[in-house]
Every structure is written in structure tokens, then in C-alpha cells.
Amino acid sequence: MIDLGEGGRWLPLALAHPQAWHAFGIFRRLATPQPHDISARHFIERCGYRGRARSLAEMVFTSHLPGSLDDIGIQGFIDDGILELETSMDYRINQGHDKLIEHIGNGIQVEFGFVVRTIEWSEDGVVIRDVAGHERSARAAISTLPVGVLQNGAISFRPELPEAKRTALRQMVMGPVLKLIMRFEEPFWPRRLAAVYCASGPITLYWNVFYGAGGAMPVLTAYCTGARAAALAELSEEEVVTRVLGDLRRHFPRGSRRIIAWRLVDWSGDPYARGGYTFLRPGARGARARLAAPDTGRLMWAGAETATEQIAATVAGAYATGLRASSEVLEALNA
Ligand SMILES: Cc1cc2nc3c(=O)[nH]c(=O)nc-3n(C[C@H](O)[C@H](O)[C@H](O)COP(=O)(O)OP(=O)(O)OC[C@H]3O[C@@H](n4cnc5c(N)ncnc54)[C@H](O)[C@@H]3O)c2cc1C
The missing domain is CATH 3.90.660.10 (Polyamine Oxidase; Chain A, domain 2)
Structure with a gap:
């Protein structure tokens, strides 16, 4: 069912209204390369959607993405694969996503409860510390810290992150x-x-x-x-x-x-998430690749918000970035 402002109606009935028809071409329009990166609001206004068509168009952007029409960039929407997400089949892991984590963690020693406060990175290795100063060091490490946590300043980096990464973080919105x-x-x-x-x-x-x-x-x-x-x-x-x-x-x-x-x-x-998932602001094209870039010595970057090959901000995206970052670690250790 769909509610376009008058309570829930069966989808075919709601879409049968002529006022809705104008929005039917929105996915085709979005798939057409845009000369400039504009906001979702600008896109909707340029397409001239009104009434029910406008409601439908707004839902295309804000049903999944946790932000406003002004904050959502069209190019990021496309690059992140949201068009694909919204037009393809859903699937689920019958036994729940926990099974995937269990599978990945099988045979690996995992330390829980170590809340990272500082990360020291260099070409030789990585040292992390918690608030009490407890320390763990490694020849290389992968950060999968959520963007909300990174944006919030909950972690201090020594040295500071490169400007490209800090800009990338500003260009992403971690929404509620x-x-x-x-x-x-x-x-x-x-x-x-x-x-x-x-x-x-x-x-x-x-x-x-x-x-x-x-x-x-x-x-x-x-x-x-x-x-x-x-x-x-x-x-x-x-x-x-x-x-x-x-x-x-x-x-x-x-x-x-x-x-x-x-x-x-x-x-x-949730202090360890600080939001649901991210999307890109207008003009933020390439921000995920900049966040993912192995430009912080032996500290590599993974996590759903660094995904560029799979739909960003999804479990499949996170999984793919883990494979990418682990091969970067191997490359750095073997160099
Ligand atoms: C409501 C909701 C529904 C979703 N539905 C889907 C869906 O249907 N399909 C799909 O594919 N994706 C979905 N997603 C997105 C998906 O859940 C995330 O993209 C994915 O789980 C992110 O994985 P990650 O490993 O990058 O980050 P996370 O799973 O967030 O892992 C980051 C880890 O860092 C830890 N951490 C944070 N701060 C610190 C710190 N200071 N020190 C130490 N550790 C820290 C956290 O505790 C966490 O364990 C959904 C997300 C939400 C919020």
C-alpha cells in the first residue's frame, strides 16, 4: 500500500490517478547522466512534479535516505547505487544477519568492549588507545568506525587525518x-x-x-x-x-x-553508531573513495560508508570493503 497523504491505498489504485503519472519516468530521468550535481529538491522542481507526482518523487529520495531534499545530492544518489536498491529485488538472510558476522568471525579472536579513543598511525604501524590509556598495537589495522562516530570527534587521530578525508567526512550526512x-x-x-x-x-x-x-x-x-x-x-x-x-x-x-x-x-x-546510514550532499562526488583511500600509512579504511563497488551503506557494501582493505593490508605488509 501507499499513502500519498490520504491514508493507505493499494498501490495500483494510488498510481492509477492521473496526477501520479508524471512521476513514473523518474527512474529513467535519474538514470540519464546529469550535467551538474544538484540537490533532490532542485531535481524535483526542474522536472516540474506537482501534487501526487511530487509526493511520489519525494518518496523516491527520502523513503530510504535519512535526510532532507536539500541535503541529498543527485550524483551521490546515483553513484551510491540507491537507484538500483529501489528498483531491484529485496533479499534477506533467513537466519538473520548475525549468521554472516558469526561466519566471518569463525576462528578469529575478537576483543569486545575496547572503546577506541585515539588512533596513532604511521608507515610502520598503528597504535590504538581507549579512554583509560590501554593500548593495542599492530603492524597494520583497518578502521570500520561509523561515519557518525568519526564526524562527532569521538576519536582523535595522530597525526590528524589528511584534508581529503576530513572533507569527505563533511560531505557525507549520517542521518537519523x-x-x-x-x-x-x-x-x-x-x-x-x-x-x-x-x-x-x-x-x-x-x-x-x-x-x-x-x-x-x-x-x-x-x-x-x-x-x-x-x-x-x-x-x-x-x-x-x-x-x-x-x-x-x-x-x-x-x-x-x-x-x-x-x-x-x-x-x-547509539554512541557507537550516531546515526543510521549516510548519503552524499550535492557536490560530494567521490567522497566515499576519498574516505576509503589508503593514505594514512598502515591504517586502512573499510565499512559500509566507504563502499564504491557495491551499493553504499549496506551490509554487502561493508563486506566488499573488508575484502578490499584486507588486500591493501597484505600489500602494505609485503611491500
Ligand atoms: C535501521 C537500519 C536498517 C538497515 N537495513 C539494511 C538492510 O536491510 N540491508 C543492508 O544491507 N543494510 C542495511 N542497513 C545498513 C547496514 O546495517 C550497515 O551499512 C552495516 O551494518 C554497516 O556495517 P559496518 O561494518 O560498516 O559498520 P557497523 O556495523 O556500524 O560497525 C561499526 C562497529 O564499530 C564499533 N564502534 C563504534 N565506535 C567505536 C569505538 N569508539 N571503539 C570501538 N568500536 C567502535 C561499533 O560498535 C560497531 O560494532 C541498515 C541500517 C539501519 C540503521
């Missing part, structure tokens, strides 16, 4: 993302409902977690990005639940919405 996962006594949404995309209201997207798994638990996820996530993050957990239940009543006026359990996760409030 928040999720409320709710288990209900019984489903009150249509049996065939997979998701509700919302142009208005407090939530960006709802999805039916066990869609297609007949008879499974009635669980909905409310997913929230950008300004809407920032607004909910200001509220108490109970207020968030009340607000979301009120919004669900707008979409599904009938049935009991008796909630049995919930879990709220706010990534911007």
Missing part, C-alpha cells in the same frame, strides 16, 4: 533512522499486505515482518528516516508507541490494535 517493532495480539491489516509507504505521518514505512509466512506472529515494523526519525527520537518510548498506534488507526480504522510487545531502536542515540 529509528525502528519500532511491534507484536500484536492479532493482525488488523489486510492479509495480503506487505508494506505501507507513507508520504505523510510520523512513519516512513511499515512492513509486515512475516509477510508470506502463513500463520506466523502478527508483527509490524515501523521504519522511520530523516526528520521524521529525529522528531520521534525526542519522545519517550511510550509516546512513540502511542503516536504510531494512532497513525496505524489512520491506515486501518477497523480491528483491535492490542499491542503485546514492542522494541524501539534509535540508531542516532
Whole structure:
């Protein structure tokens, strides 16, 4: 379903409205090379989208990306593979993403709870220290620190990071993302409902977690990005639940919405994330490659926000950057 400001409607019905038709070519227009990097707002205005077409066009940019139309750069949107993300099939790891981490970590000694405060890097090696001054040193290291943590100044680098990297960090926006996962006594949404995309209201997207798994638990996820996530993050957990239940009543006026359990996760409030994921500002082309560049001695750079080969800011992107950075380490050690 999709809500273009009048409550949820089945997608084909909402798209059948002539006012929406103008937006249908947006993916083709985005795929056409742009002479200049402009903001998403500028792009929408240049295309002349109005009414429902404008709502649809805005959703293309802000449903997934956690930022405003003014902050999102068109070139970054394309280079990051968001067009591909939005037009291709979704997939999931049936047993959960934890399985992937378990697989990668198999046989590796992992030290938990070491909160890095300073990183000293040189051509000979890397030394990290925590707030109490405990130290770990290595001939080489890979940083996968989240961009939100790096931007926040939580880590001191000695020497300072090169200007190109500091500029790259300024050119990325780590935006707020928040999720409320709710288990209900019984489903009150249509049996065939997979998701509700919302142009208005407090939530960006709802999805039916066990869609297609007949008879499974009635669980909905409310997913929230950008300004809407920032607004909910200001509220108490109970207020968030009340607000979301009120919004669900707008979409599904009938049935009991008796909630049995919930879990709220706010990534911007997590000091080890400081946001959900990043996107690039207008004019930031190449920022991810600059952040990824092996230009800090034996300290290499990986993590989803340095991905240039896969869709950026995704698990697949993070995985690919780990392979890239580990081959850079081997090259440096064998030089
Ligand atoms: C709500 C949400 C939904 C998402 N959905 C999807 C999806 O469906 N598919 C997909 O592919 N991607 C999705 N993503 C994106 C994906 O989760 C991330 O891109 C990916 O997990 C990032 O991996 P990473 O290894 O780069 O960083 P992280 O997994 O963030 O790892 C960074 C690590 O650094 C640690 N750290 C931070 N500060 C310090 C410090 N000072 N000292 C020591 N350690 C520190 C953190 O604890 C963390 O373990 C989603 C993200 C969010 C927020």
C-alpha cells in the first residue's frame, strides 16, 4: 500500500490517478547522466512534479535516505547505487544477519568492549588507545568506525587525518533512522499486505515482518528516516508507541490494535553508531573513495560508508570493503 497523504491505498489504485503519472519516468530521468550535481529538491522542481507526482518523487529520495531534499545530492544518489536498491529485488538472510558476522568471525579472536579513543598511525604501524590509556598495537589495522562516530570527534587521530578525508567526512550526512517493532495480539491489516509507504505521518514505512509466512506472529515494523526519525527520537518510548498506534488507526480504522510487545531502536542515540546510514550532499562526488583511500600509512579504511563497488551503506557494501582493505593490508605488509 501507499499513502500519498490520504491514508493507505493499494498501490495500483494510488498510481492509477492521473496526477501520479508524471512521476513514473523518474527512474529513467535519474538514470540519464546529469550535467551538474544538484540537490533532490532542485531535481524535483526542474522536472516540474506537482501534487501526487511530487509526493511520489519525494518518496523516491527520502523513503530510504535519512535526510532532507536539500541535503541529498543527485550524483551521490546515483553513484551510491540507491537507484538500483529501489528498483531491484529485496533479499534477506533467513537466519538473520548475525549468521554472516558469526561466519566471518569463525576462528578469529575478537576483543569486545575496547572503546577506541585515539588512533596513532604511521608507515610502520598503528597504535590504538581507549579512554583509560590501554593500548593495542599492530603492524597494520583497518578502521570500520561509523561515519557518525568519526564526524562527532569521538576519536582523535595522530597525526590528524589528511584534508581529503576530513572533507569527505563533511560531505557525507549520517542521518537519523529509528525502528519500532511491534507484536500484536492479532493482525488488523489486510492479509495480503506487505508494506505501507507513507508520504505523510510520523512513519516512513511499515512492513509486515512475516509477510508470506502463513500463520506466523502478527508483527509490524515501523521504519522511520530523516526528520521524521529525529522528531520521534525526542519522545519517550511510550509516546512513540502511542503516536504510531494512532497513525496505524489512520491506515486501518477497523480491528483491535492490542499491542503485546514492542522494541524501539534509535540508531542516532547509539554512541557507537550516531546515526543510521549516510548519503552524499550535492557536490560530494567521490567522497566515499576519498574516505576509503589508503593514505594514512598502515591504517586502512573499510565499512559500509566507504563502499564504491557495491551499493553504499549496506551490509554487502561493508563486506566488499573488508575484502578490499584486507588486500591493501597484505600489500602494505609485503611491500
Ligand atoms: C535501521 C537500519 C536498517 C538497515 N537495513 C539494511 C538492510 O536491510 N540491508 C543492508 O544491507 N543494510 C542495511 N542497513 C545498513 C547496514 O546495517 C550497515 O551499512 C552495516 O551494518 C554497516 O556495517 P559496518 O561494518 O560498516 O559498520 P557497523 O556495523 O556500524 O560497525 C561499526 C562497529 O564499530 C564499533 N564502534 C563504534 N565506535 C567505536 C569505538 N569508539 N571503539 C570501538 N568500536 C567502535 C561499533 O560498535 C560497531 O560494532 C541498515 C541500517 C539501519 C540503521
